[in-house]
Amino acid sequence: MDMQFLVLVLFGFALTxxxxxxxxxxTFERPIMMDSNGPGSELxxxxxxxxxxxxxxxxxxxxxxxxxxxxxxxxAADISFLQSKTPASVLIAGTQSGRGLVMRLSIGGxxxxxxxxxxxxxxxDSGSSGNVAYVATSDSNExxxxxxxxxxxxxxxxxxxxxKLGPVAFDELRQELYVADVASGQVYQYSIATKTSxxxxxxxxxPTALVFDADTGRLFIADPGQRAVFIADTRAAKPAxxxxxxxxxxxxxxxxxxxxxxxxxxDYNADSIFVFSGKGVLLFRYPAxx
Amino acid sequence: MPNxxxxxxxxxxxxxxxxxxxxxxxxxxxxxNGFAQPAGPQxxxxxxxxxxxxVVSFSALDLGVDVGPQSRxxxxxxxxxxxxxxxxxxxxxxxxxxxQQVRFNTFTFTxxxxxxxxxxxxxxxxxxxxxxxxxxxDSPVRVSFHVKNGANSVSGVILMPVYNAAAGNLLxxxxxTDLAYVSVSGTTTMQIALSNVADSLPIAxxxxxxxxxxxxxxxxxxxxxxxxxxxxxDPGSTVTxxxxxxxxxxxxxxxxxxxxxxxxPHDTLSLTLTYHTxxxxxxxxxxxxxxxxxxxxxxxxxxxxxxGIALGLAAKYLLTGKLGNDGERAVHAIFSALxxxxxxxxxxxxxxxxxxxxxILFGLDIDPRQLFPAFVLAMLVSGxxxxxAWVKDxxxxxx
Numbered sequence: 001m002d003m004q005f006l007v008l009v010l011f012g013f014a015l016t017x018x019x020x021x022x023x024x025x026x027t028f029e030r031p032i033m034m035d036s037n038g039p040g041s042e043l044x045x046x047x048x049x050x051x052x053x054x055x056x057x058x059x060x061x062x063x064x065x066x067x068x069x070x071x072x073x074x075x076a077a078d079i080s081f082l083q084s085k086t087p088a089s090v091l092i093a094g095t096q097s098g099r100g101l102v103m104r105l106s107i108g109g110x111x112x113x114x115x116x117x118x119x120x121x122x123x124x125d126s127g128s129s130g131n132v133a134y135v136a137t138s139d140s141n142e143x144x145x146x147x148x149x150x151x152x153x154x155x156x157x158x159x160x161x162x163x164k165l166g167p168v169a170f171d172e173l174r175q176e177l178y179v180a181d182v183a184s185g186q187v188y189q190y191s192i193a194t195k196t197s198x199x200x201x202x203x204x205x206x207p208t209a210l211v212f213d214a215d216t217g218r219l220f221i222a223d224p225g226q227r228a229v230f231i232a233d234t235r236a237a238k239p240a241x242x243x244x245x246x247x248x249x250x251x252x253x254x255x256x257x258x259x260x261x262x263x264x265x266x267d268y269n270a271d272s273i274f275v276f277s278g279k280g281v282l283l284f285r286y287p288a289x290x
Numbered sequence: 291m292p293n294x295x296x297x298x299x300x301x302x303x304x305x306x307x308x309x310x311x312x313x314x315x316x317x318x319x320x321x322x323n324g325f326a327q328p329a330g331p332q333x334x335x336x337x338x339x340x341x342x343x344x345v346v347s348f349s350a351l352d353l354g355v356d357v358g359p360q361s362r363x364x365x366x367x368x369x370x371x372x373x374x375x376x377x378x379x380x381x382x383x384x385x386x387x388x389x390q391q392v393r394f395n396t397f398t399f400t401x402x403x404x405x406x407x408x409x410x411x412x413x414x415x416x417x418x419x420x421x422x423x424x425x426x427x428d429s430p431v432r433v434s435f436h437v438k439n440g441a442n443s444v445s446g447v448i449l450m451p452v453y454n455a456a457a458g459n460l461l462x463x464x465x466x467t468d469l470a471y472v473s474v475s476g477t478t479t480m481q482i483a484l485s486n487v488a489d490s491l492p493i494a495x496x497x498x499x500x501x502x503x504x505x506x507x508x509x510x511x512x513x514x515x516x517x518x519x520x521x522x523x524d525p526g527s528t529v530t531x532x533x534x535x536x537x538x539x540x541x542x543x544x545x546x547x548x549x550x551x552x553x554x555p556h557d558t559l560s561l562t563l564t565y566h567t568x569x570x571x572x573x574x575x576x577x578x579x580x581x582x583x584x585x586x587x588x589x590x591x592x593x594x595x596x597x598g599i600a601l602g603l604a605a606k607y608l609l610t611g612k613l614g615n616d617g618e619r620a621v622h623a624i625f626s627a628l629x630x631x632x633x634x635x636x637x638x639x640x641x642x643x644x645x646x647x648x649x650i651l652f653g654l655d656i657d658p659r660q661l662f663p664a665f666v667l668a669m670l671v672s673g674x675x676x677x678x679a680w681v682k683d684x685x686x687x688x689x
Contacts, residue, residue: 164394164396182394185419203351205351206394206396206419208393208394224392225390226351251390268392
């Protein structure tokens, strides 16, 4: 130690601090999934590096005002903002150490609650009260109900004909769930009241995000296989998927409704967030330079 | 914009309407055609077992008659992978540019079914989705497909890539047995061996990001690899990834001075490699650890040697009143100290760097390539028995 100390004294006076080369983990990179407080003016986007970015949705752009890191051991699959809950938080469905898990994460970055599962949790959507959420599993094709006031998730249904269930959309008024089958390109409709399911939509490629618009009764479907977003009228007698937006989408992975009836789309391959009007007109993209 | 006049596909018609912002007409079109059955042949793929490590199942969405760029004239390689039915009546072409891995561990691609020869064959377009299960690596596999047109059904085989996001790390990295030696003066190139197993897809490394335990020790850690000039690791081969390491001289020397033992790394670099399989695999990241020891470089080592020799001679003169042996001229004594110091340092470096020997000085396993050990070694050699005895007395240790 004496020799070490000597060297320190000899060279210490000449020490010049160098800039750290560590990567900035908060860089916005490859958005995957998103949700908003509403549809509202706050947008939460989880990107490939596991950072949850918090944006303010303005008239002509997005302004990032914060970010938190999701625990690195957790592989997120879907996200849902919990309305009317304090502190403000999101539910994130995914896997940890090979097992399913739903995590309630505060916007401050603290894990508030967890619901473990035997199966891979792939989709999640919650109601307006913030107490109830529904979770789909991709390996057992089941739907679970989570009550944030309880510790255990409750099995609601199994979709026997499904191949790989993914995202979920919750029609709270009619108490119906829409669940996408990512592998077979279909959307199932499940009635909580009658406990029955049926194929709601076909002729999709790989639907990776669903959003239900309670105001219009429209279901938005993001389909990266067809590089497009489709809509379907859930009140129609014979619902069909109709093109909502395609250009300039490359891989629309995530989607949510934001304020003023607009639709935000997380495009993985374009490395951007696109915001469309309710009629499918592109309003702006973030970051604007890409 | 798609050719709206000649478009027959319902999807393309919708695309045209979207581009013209004819939303009301779009709903009407959809309502009229929403449940019309596509007129083309039915395309299905068999599930395929990948080396007993997993299975891929497929679904195919009929997008109707293709009226794209001159009906994909010729479906030329390498953009298209082509197979054909056993009776050669249909050709199946997969557009590799369309392949993408999407969320929930699935992948999609566009396939074209071609019937007939000549200048204007019939071409139908399909959007297929692959659903992998298990832990197999991205691989090229032979997939059976079936074409059903009315009562007629034919089969064929196509060689195509399949992908699986659930697979573990795809790159093999040799475990580092010896610490990498990095000179603090200038730039040192470090080679990292990367391998890829046989019967898999080529891997393209597109980015290398480094984080360091001692960030202030480094001026730059870089690689020439980029998305524009990736490093490709072919199946069954091993390639070396060159890394340019430029330490910050003083902080690196200080970091080295704190770890005298030759088997202790001065810093550990966490190299995060971004890569994907070819064609069109998703970006993956894999972290490789590289342990390094800093060295002063030739110039720094020479300065340390000279300084050590000078100090050793000065100490010997103070202790004994002379520079050399009895009757030895001062110039001869200085020259002898210089030569012996260099020889001792050279032998020390050779034995420790290229042999299994260790240099133990005052009970410490030291590395003579480091600045301070070289300085001490030169001082003891030039100082001779007088200085060595004085040091032993001072510290109470045996060299």
